[in-house]
Amino acid sequence: MLKIQEIREIIKLIDCSSINEFSFEHEGSKIKMKKLTQEVESVVHNVVTAPVAESVKVQPVQAAAQVDNAPEQGNVVESNSNTANLHKITSPMVGTFYSASSPEAGDYVEVGSKVTNETVVCIVEAMKLFNEIEAEVKGEIVEVLVQSGQLVEYGQPLFLVKPE
Known part of the structure; x- marks a missing residue:
């Protein structure tokens, strides 16, 4: 499972890049991010601790x-x-x-x-x-x-x- 610091770094990298969509799977965890006009949407799925998909919207680093x-x-x-x-x-x-x-x-x-x-x-x-x-x-x-x-x-x- 990814640490929160690793997820935070991924969010910053995606926010500063020209990438509009990103998804990552590792050891039962899934992260999918999509840039929407002024915000970054992060969806984190954790098969081990949460059977239901969790979604968190965050504002960009700026x-x-x-x-x-x-x-x-x-x-x-x-x-x-x-x-x-x-x-x-x-x-x-x-x-x-x-x-x-x-x-x-x-x-x-x-x-x-x-x-x-x-x-x-x-x-x-x-x-x-x-x-x-x-x-x-x-x-x-x-x-x-x-x-x-x-x-x-x-x-x-x-x-x-x-x-x-």
């Missing part, structure tokens, strides 16, 4: 810049000298953000937590599939930009990380 400046429950990400050198961990899909694996469990990370490239920082649930989001960078969590249970958009910043 739209992520608009999300960065959108207020979300009082959180505004400003591009100033304080945040310019910080890495943003963004949502790879539209869904619900969860900071822990269950309500009884502690948060995966909090401000001050040290992370590596493969550290799971949260879960984004989309269409009953719980996707673990990895830090993708080694460093320290400086700010958590969303609250558990909050709806997030594709490309929306979730965490700010001070890279090492």
